[in-house]
């Protein structure tokens with residue numbers, strides 16, 4: 183689709199932005215509210231999506247899956263480039279929808295478990311899905327999505343995260359899935375509220 187050499191991007195733009203505009207909070211939380219999680223930078227987000235497409239170009243992808251809310255922006259741009267539908271997992275079980283596939287996810291930022299769900303209508307057995315999200319921390323959200331995809335009889339071909347907190351357990355949590363996992367920026371440490379990028 184694109185010439186890889188012309189197109190190579192080490193995401194310096196993203197890493198520079200994390201260093202200039204990200205804020206490290208006590209407790210190992212990185213705030214990126216000014217360009218990813220609240221206000222969003224569409225040019226940066228499109229470059230992020232292009233890089234995900236480049237990294238997963240070896241796979242057949244039928245659909246993009248993400249989890250609300252912060253995964254939706256990068257996921258929809260990946261879906262736009264690939265011309266594939268984008269499905270977001272809901273962080274609740276809507277009373278108006280029936281035949282939902284559900285699982286429990288533990289939230290690191292909220293320190294509690296919640297039920298996530300998708301309608302069985304939108305994942306078919308045999309489909310190949312690419313999961314896109316903003317953060318990989320302990321991998322609980324991603325693990326929940328992998329469970330939902332598996333319950334539907336579909337297959338995950340890979341997982342792409344904008345930011346991975348390399349000092350948390352996400353990689354280990356997801357290792358058993360044996361998937362291609364790509365993170366565009368890996369945070370080495372947030373110790374003393376200083377952001378260090380690998």
Ligand code: 5GP
Pocket residue numbers: 210211212213214219252288289290291315316317318319320321322323324347352
């Ligand atoms: P996990 O399930 O991998 O532990 O955490 C993934 C989710 O938690 C992400 O989708 C993100 O919403 C949230 N999260 C975890 N750590 C951070 C963080 O340091 N900063 C922000 N903004 N969100 C985080």
